[in-house]
Amino acid sequence: MENVLEVEDNFNVNNNDLNLKKSRWLSQIIEYYPINKLSKICISDLSDSYKVENDTFNEKEEVVDKKKGTISLIGSGPGSISMLTIGALNEIYNADLILADKLIPQQILDIIPKNTELFIARKFPGNADNAQQELLNLGLLNLQKGKRIVRLKQGDPFIFGRGGEEYLFFNDNGFKPLILPGLTSALVAPIVSSIPTTHRDVIDQVLICTGVGKNGKLGSFPKFKSNRTVIFLMSLKKIADILPELLKKGWFENLAVCIVEKASCPDQRIIRTTLGCLIDVVEIVGIRPPSLLITGNSCDLLCKLPPNEKYKVEEGYNETLQQFDHGLNDIIKNLSGGLV
Structure with a gap:
């Protein structure tokens, strides 16, 4: 104790x-x-x-010409190697130091060359801001030493990932980052769960929003529109607080919704239910990060809940695509000359 x-x-x-x-x-x-x-x-x-290891950033460290240091903000996608861009792969293979998000899936970390230094953000409850500043300071220190830095971010750097804040930090300190996009889970999760985010004569709008804002405060929630798919990131742990706010804005309890955990990872899980049952279902099945919530009339266009069932759970990522990932991993290892 x-x-x-x-x-x-x-x-x-x-x-x-x-x-x-x-x-x-x-x-x-x-x-x-x-x-x-x-x-x-x-x-x-x-x-x-x-x-926060301030002593790591000793001012007495030798500083090399700033022009030699470079940094890139790279989106690693949701988890599957097949969804990692060639540009991201190139940056990973040419980095001196990789600063990775805490929730970067292991299969992505496994392709980092063995001789590349890796630092994973130490973000835990109560320490997120300190851990973020530690990451920024470490990046700046190594940029001043002339190193090539990759800030490896889950999904896309600019979709609720502090990418803009990090860009401003490094740019204000004399290092303009290279930005490479990544596939955001907000758009991958509907695909892997067979949910068309748009569908002619049914859905013609897509909205991505967060359920939790700065300092854990609830986000700003939209009014319900029958022709819109809404994807909520960082929401499920506060769904008991969020649901009443949605109902106040015209959302319906019988609206089809879908939870997707670890989209495109081998341990992916999909839970289909309705908005009114959501709190109970989350309590029953439990939720693992990273996860998101898809809502709207698109959720049951292709896959419907069985009659009289409160929810349905689907375990695992597409087996064929998993095999593709394994084959792609072998190709990457061969191309790297054994560095991975």
Whole structure:
């Protein structure tokens, strides 16, 4: 217990909030760490991860001409190697240092060359802002040393990924980033769950929004439109707060919705239900990040819930496409000359 309190102190969490946050903290640690690493984690590892290592950024470090350092903000897509762009792959293979998001899938991390330095963002509950600043400082330090930096971001850098903020930070410090787009899960998830985001005479609008804004506050929610597909990112853990707000704006409880977890990853999961049943279903099946919610009349155009069933769960990504990913991984290894 004393060790847990020490970690909570690093979060700058008031002791009155300890019991409320402890279970969420532990569950997210389990979600973020691979199973093969969980048994080896000790409390000191976690405690160190929450500290902003200012001493790493010693002003006495030798600074090289800024013109030599380069940085690119790269979208890695939702998870499948087949959805990684050639441009992103080229940047990964030519990087000196890769600064990766916490939730970059393992199959993407596995193609990073062995001799390339990799730093994964240490974002956990209560430490997101400090971890983000640590990542920016580390990138700037290495840019000043003349290194080629890749900021590897999940999905697309500019879709709720702080890409614009990071661009401004590096640009203001004399390093204009190269931006390469990635496939956002907001548009991939409907595809892998057989949901057409637009459909003639039914849906002619698509809206991507977040359920949670800065500091955990609820986002701004749209009024319901029958001709629009709405994809909510970062919403499901607060769905009990979000649903009443949607109902106030004309949304219907019998509206078809779909949850997609880890879109295009081997452990992808799809849960089909209705808006009115959503809170109960989330409680029953549980939710793993990253996940999103697709809503609208497009959700049951191709795949409908069986009669009298509250929800339906579909496990796993398309087996044929998984085999394609494995073959593509072998090709990448051959092209890299054994560096991966």
